[in-house]
Amino acid sequence: MKLLSLSFLAVLAVVPGSALAEDSVPDNNWRQSDRGPPQTHIPMFDLELRFGPYWPQVDSEFNTSKGPYETVFGSGPRVYVGLELDFVPLRIPYLGGFGPGFGWGWTRANAPAIVVSTGKPSTGENTSLTIMPMHLSAVLRFDELMRRTGVPIVPFVKVGPAVGVWTASNSLGTSQYGPGCTPSTPDMKGCVAGKGATWGVHVALGAALSLNFLDPAAASLLEHGSDVAHVYLFGEWMNDILNGFGSKKEMRVGTSTFVGGLAADF
Amino acid sequence: MPNPLLRFAFRLLSAFAALMALVASGEARAQTTTSNITINMSGGGVTRTIANHTPTTFQYVISQADCLSADAFVFPYTATNFAGTNIEVWLASVDSLSCDSSSARDPAATGSHCIQLFSAPATMGGTITIPTSKIASAVTGVTAGCVDTNSNTQPRALSIYFMLTNAGTGDVAAENFTIFKGAQLDMLGPPAPEVTDSGPADTAISVNYTGSGVMDTQGFYIFCDPPKGSASTSSSTGTSSTTSSTTAGSTSAGSTSASSTGSAGGSTSASSTSASTATAGGATSTSTTAAGTTSTATGGSACSSGCSSSILVAGQVPSSAYICGQTTATGSSVLASGLKNGTPYAVGVAAFDNVGNIGPLSCLVCVTPEKTDDFFSKYREAGGQAGGCACSASKESASFGGLLAGAVVFVAAAKRRRARGRRR
Numbered sequence: 001m002k003l004l005s006l007s008f009l010a011v012l013a014v015v016p017g018s019a020l021a022e023d024s025v026p027d028n029n030w031r032q033s034d035r036g037p038p039q040t041h042i043p044m045f046d047l048e049l050r051f052g053p054y055w056p057q058v059d060s061e062f063n064t065s066k067g068p069y070e071t072v073f074g075s076g077p078r079v080y081v082g083l084e085l086d087f088v089p090l091r092i093p094y095l096g097g098f099g100p101g102f103g104w105g106w107t108r109a110n111a112p113a114i115v116v117s118t119g120k121p122s123t124g125e126n127t128s129l130t131i132m133p134m135h136l137s138a139v140l141r142f143d144e145l146m147r148r149t150g151v152p153i154v155p156f157v158k159v160g161p162a163v164g165v166w167t168a169s170n171s172l173g174t175s176q177y178g179p180g181c182t183p184s185t186p187d188m189k190g191c192v193a194g195k196g197a198t199w200g201v202h203v204a205l206g207a208a209l210s211l212n213f214l215d216p217a218a219a220s221l222l223e224h225g226s227d228v229a230h231v232y233l234f235g236e237w238m239n240d241i242l243n244g245f246g247s248k249k250e251m252r253v254g255t256s257t258f259v260g261g262l263a264a265d266f
Numbered sequence: 267m268p269n270p271l272l273r274f275a276f277r278l279l280s281a282f283a284a285l286m287a288l289v290a291s292g293e294a295r296a297q298t299t300t301s302n303i304t305i306n307m308s309g310g311g312v313t314r315t316i317a318n319h320t321p322t323t324f325q326y327v328i329s330q331a332d333c334l335s336a337d338a339f340v341f342p343y344t345a346t347n348f349a350g351t352n353i354e355v356w357l358a359s360v361d362s363l364s365c366d367s368s369s370a371r372d373p374a375a376t377g378s379h380c381i382q383l384f385s386a387p388a389t390m391g392g393t394i395t396i397p398t399s400k401i402a403s404a405v406t407g408v409t410a411g412c413v414d415t416n417s418n419t420q421p422r423a424l425s426i427y428f429m430l431t432n433a434g435t436g437d438v439a440a441e442n443f444t445i446f447k448g449a450q451l452d453m454l455g456p457p458a459p460e461v462t463d464s465g466p467a468d469t470a471i472s473v474n475y476t477g478s479g480v481m482d483t484q485g486f487y488i489f490c491d492p493p494k495g496s497a498s499t500s501s502s503t504g505t506s507s508t509t510s511s512t513t514a515g516s517t518s519a520g521s522t523s524a525s526s527t528g529s530a531g532g533s534t535s536a537s538s539t540s541a542s543t544a545t546a547g548g549a550t551s552t553s554t555t556a557a558g559t560t561s562t563a564t565g566g567s568a569c570s571s572g573c574s575s576s577i578l579v580a581g582q583v584p585s586s587a588y589i590c591g592q593t594t595a596t597g598s599s600v601l602a603s604g605l606k607n608g609t610p611y612a613v614g615v616a617a618f619d620n621v622g623n624i625g626p627l628s629c630l631v632c633v634t635p636e637k638t639d640d641f642f643s644k645y646r647e648a649g650g651q652a653g654g655c656a657c658s659a660s661k662e663s664a665s666f667g668g669l670l671a672g673a674v675v676f677v678a679a680a681k682r683r684r685a686r687g688r689r690r
Contacts, residue, residue: 058650061650062650068644069641072644073641111641113467113639114638116636116639117636122466122638123466124467124470125466125468127641128641171467171470172467172603175643177653192646196652196653198652251650
């Protein structure tokens with residue numbers, strides 16, 4: 001009993017001492033100031049700015065060596081730009097966030113029209129094909145890997161329905177095709193307008209590299225100032241299977257390509 | 267003054283007295299500048315009978331079309347102390363003149379002088395109506411036919427004097443005149459653009475040009491000969507032309523050039539033209555077409571395209587009846603549409619300003635529209651079946667809207683679920 005009492009007193013004697021020791025910690029502790037305030041929330045939104053090459057698969061519909069797309073626009077890729085907003089409110093234990101994502105993209109092919117009599121490119125008229133691929137996907141972001149291990153990589157997968165809205169045009173406006181149709185007589189009876197929408201499926205697999213490790217203090221300040229938890233550099237393989245599910249009446253405007261860009265979750 | 271209340275009252279009184287003195291001096295000043303004649307700008311203010319330029323910045327601008335029309339300015343006025351006087355309206359033909367000076371109003375004076383626009387016995391008030399053409403033609407350099415021979419294409423401010431005078435002689439006292447400075451004269455369109463390239467399209471012709479950036483340029487017209495919708499081919503869009511031109515120091519006369527496009531008489535030419543550069547600068551060129559028509563194009567420094575027309579002349583203001591397309595001020599290419607494939611056309615570009623004045627025409631290029639295949643034609647010819655009619659505009663919108671609505675529903679559902687989870 002005596003020993004117990006002594007121990008208790010000893011503890012009482014040490015506690016104020018340690019409190020004093022804490023008071024003496026200097027203000028210029030570089031580690032503490034560099035670390036910044038701790039992360040406070042799990043982000044639910046992810047915004048992506050996307051870039052990549054785009055090869056519309058228009059010619060896959062035709063059994064010829066050189067389809068109409070390649071004949072007019074050539075075989076080179078076109079620039080694709082896009083935006084995507086994912087909302088991942090659901091947490092799957094040990095995996096990450098899950099939710100819907102909406103993406104919108106834009107790409108355009110442009111080239112001179114072809115003079116019928118000579119087969120050569122026209123000097124006075126251009127023709128273009130503009131495609132806006134959009135999708136509504138189920139998004140799974142495997143961010144628990146980063147949260148639990150600190151490895152700044154977030155793999156993700158996206159699957160969902162997609163649609164490609166397209167417009168074929170020339171110098172006078174939307175293209176017209178049909179007997180007696182000219183660009184100057186748009187929407188005449190019997191003319192087919194060069195515009196439409198093609199349904200399909202959007203599949204994407206990729207990974208995002210969190211850039212927070214480059215400057216943790218700045219990242220932390222950014223989060224507290226604007227709720228942006230991470231800024232990512234990402235790359236993904238994107239397959240827009242826009243073929244109208246095999247319909248002959250829809251132009252195949254999808255592509256299989258790699259895209260990359262910047263993303264931020266908040 | 268030991269009492270603070272009294273001190274405050276004294277200060278208040280002093281301030282009031284100072285304020286009254288200020289008001290009194292202001293009134294005195296106002297009295298010295300009060301005119302016996304006033305143009306009423308309140309109410310309807312100065313109006314015009316026909317011309318209606320918008321926005322209000324251009325309300326009183328006189329364009330060439332206004333000058334040629336029956337448009338008139340209506341000035342409402344009020345006069346005081348007018349007994350035995352005439353009310354006279356004078357225009358300073360150049361802005362530096364002061365028409366209240368008798369010497370400036372002397373018609374015998376050499377050089378520019380003021381021009382009388384109106385004179386009648388003064389009354390207490392009413393309106394003075396002056397034809398726009400009378401105002402415009404009183405400006406130095408403007409002919410009675412509404413042709414402005416000045417080189418400045420920018421609007422010029424006009425000073426119109428309203429005066430109470432005794433038989434029109436002697437200097438007019440300051441209180442007996444007022445000046446209306448709202449009107450502007452702008453009868454010249456922007457300078458001619460420079461055609462840099464042109465090419466045929468399907469029932470259309472595309473022309474690239476430079477020349478945008480002039481301050482009051484509102485857009486560009488493309489002019490076609492033969493005009494849009496015309497069935498006949500103008501003989502003036504000939505294949506060969508004899509050109510003599512003078513350009514700043516160097517003269518080339520009698521050179522004969524053959525246009526690579528078009529043929530007199532309207533036969534179809536298989537070859538297409540892409541005229542590279544055609545310049546309208548400041549020289550004079552005389553062109554003789556194959557059909558024998560001679561036209562003089564003033565303002566062109568050797569139009570190199572070798573294309574000419576008896577109707578459209580480089581350097582001259584073209585008739586609006588030959589407009590076959592237009593574009594905005596910032597554009598660098600313009601499309602003439604609704605033309606006939608296989609018909610040779612002479613085309614040129616001219617700028618127009620914000621009150622509708624058309625400037626001089628660029629050099630002409632001869633181009634024959636021809637059938638082209640665009641991507642969609644190629645696609646359909648290859649057997650593709652996609653495409654829509656006019657009604658399908660809603661189909662694409664529906665696709666976009668469907669996806670967007672789906673996204674909204676997903677987000678809303680997820681939020682609701684999350685809110686429920688929090689409540690639990």
